[in-house]
Amino acid sequence: MISEARSLESDLKKIRTLVVDDEPLARSNLTVLLRLDPEIEIVGECDSGEGALTEIRRVKPDLLFLDVQMPECDGFDVLELLGKELPPAIVFVTAYDQYALKAFEAGALDYLLKPFDNARFDLALGRAKLRVGQERNLPRKASGSSSEHLVVKSAGSVLFVKVSEIDWIEAADYYACLHVGPRSHLLRRSLMELEQELDPAVFCRVHRSTIVNLNRVRGLKFSEDGEYEVLLEDGARLRLSRRYRKQLQARMGVRGDSDDHRR
Numbered sequence: 001m002i003s004e005a006r007s008l009e010s011d012l013k014k015i016r017t018l019v020v021d022d023e024p025l026a027r028s029n030l031t032v033l034l035r036l037d038p039e040i041e042i043v044g045e046c047d048s049g050e051g052a053l054t055e056i057r058r059v060k061p062d063l064l065f066l067d068v069q070m071p072e073c074d075g076f077d078v079l080e081l082l083g084k085e086l087p088p089a090i091v092f093v094t095a096y097d098q099y100a101l102k103a104f105e106a107g108a109l110d111y112l113l114k115p116f117d118n119a120r121f122d123l124a125l126g127r128a129k130l131r132v133g134q135e136r137n138l139p140r141k142a143s144g145s146s147s148e149h150l151v152v153k154s155a156g157s158v159l160f161v162k163v164s165e166i167d168w169i170e171a172a173d174y175y176a177c178l179h180v181g182p183r184s185h186l187l188r189r190s191l192m193e194l195e196q197e198l199d200p201a202v203f204c205r206v207h208r209s210t211i212v213n214l215n216r217v218r219g220l221k222f223s224e225d226g227e228y229e230v231l232l233e234d235g236a237r238l239r240l241s242r243r244y245r246k247q248l249q250a251r252m253g254v255r256g257d258s259d260d261h262r263r
Contacts, residue, residue, distance in 0.1 A: 014041040015132050018059065020052040020078070021067040021093060026114070030065055030093070033121050039129060049073025053081055061087050062132045065112075068094035068103070076102065079192075080208050080243060084200070086192055088135040089128040104174055104190070150178065150194075152185045161185055164202075167216045167232060169194060171209035181234070204251050206230050207241040214251060 017040050021027045027045050034040045043059045046052040049070045056064065056078075064087045068075040075092060076099075092103040095114040103111050109131055110124040150166075152159040167179045175186040176194055187194075195205055206212050218231045220240065228240040230248070240248065 013039075015039055015063050015129060016041050016043045016059065016061045017063040017065070018042075018044050018046065018052070018055055018061040018087075019065045020046040020049070020055075020070075020075070021065075022047050022070045023067075026067070026093070033118065034065075034125075037125065040125075049075065049078045052078050056082060056087065057085060062135075063087060063089045063091070063128050065091050065093055066108075068092055068096065068099050076208070080241075083205065084196055086196075089131040091124050091128055101173060150187060150189075152178070152187050154186070159185065163198065166203075167213055167234060168236065168238060169203075169211040179236070204244075204248055206244050206248055207239050210238055212238060217248075217252060220249075220254075 017034055019027050019030045019034070019042065021030070024047070027047070031042055031045065034042055040063075043061055044055045046055050050073050052066070053073070066075045066078065073081075075094075079086060079090070090108045091110045091112060092099070092108045093112045093114065097113055100111045100113075110127050112120065112124050148164075149160045149162050152161055161178055161180060165180050167181065169179065169191065170177050171191045172186060174188065176189050176191055178185045178187055191205075191209065191211060195203070195211055198211070202214055203211050204214055212230055212232070216232045216234070218233050221229045221231055221237070223229050223237075227242075228245055230238040230240050232238065
C-alpha cells in the first residue's frame with residue numbers, strides 16, 4: 001500500500017506535456033527527447049492548431065511545445081483563442097527566427113529554433129520545469145480576487161501603480177506598457193501573466209497585444225480600414241480584434257452584432 005501511494009504521488013507530480021506540430025518527424029524528435037526525462041509525462045500529440053485547442057482544454061497540460069506555422073490555425077492563433085486557458089509553460093518550436101519577439105509577447109517561455117541540439121533542448125526544458133514548479137507553489141487565489149497594485153521598478157526606484165487607475169495595457173517587446181492617464185510605465189511581465197492576474201470583471205483583452213480597463217471604454221467605432229476601434233474616455237483609440245469583439249460587446253452589454261450600424 002505504501003509503495004502504491006508513493007507511485008501515485010510521483011505520477012501526480014509529473015509535468016503533463018503536450019506536443020503540437022504538423023510535421024510527424026518534428027513531433028517524434030520532441031517526444032523522444034521528452035521521454036528521456038522521468039519528470040515528464042506526455043499526455044498527447046497534435047498535428048494541427050484546431051486539434052491543439054481541443055486537447056489543451058481536455059487534458060490541461062502543464063507544458064506545451066507548440067509549432068508556429070500550421071495550416072488554418074497557427075500557434076499564435078491557438079494562444080489567442082485559448083484566452084485564460086493557457087498552460088503554465090509554453091515553448092514555441094519553429095524553423096523561422098522572425099517570430100521570436102512575437103512569441104515572447106504572446107507569453108512564450110522559450111523559443112526553440114529548428115534544428116536544435118540536445119543542449120539547447122535541455123535548456124528550454126529546464127526553464128519550463130522551473131516555471132511549472134513555481135506555478136505549483138503559488139498560493140491559490142480566491143475566486144474573483146486580484147492585486148490592488150502592480151510594482152514597477154525603474155532607475156533604482158520602486159513605483160506602486162494602482163490597478164484601478166490603469167486605462168489600458170499593451171505588449172511592448174519583452175515588457176507590458178501600463179497606460180495610466182498621461183503617463184506610461186514599463187513592467188517586465190507578459191500580457192498573458194497580467195491577464196491571468198487582473199480582475200476579469202474589470203479588464204478585458206481586445207487584441208492579441210492589448211488589454212483594456214472596461215471602466216474607461218466610451219464606445220466602439222467602425223474605422224476606415226474596415227476594423228473596429230475601442231474609444232476610451234481620454235481619446236485613445238485601440239484596435240479591436242475580430243476574435244475579441246463579441247466578448248467585449250457582451251461585457252459592455254451590447255446586444256447583437258453592431259455590424260448593422262456600419263456606415
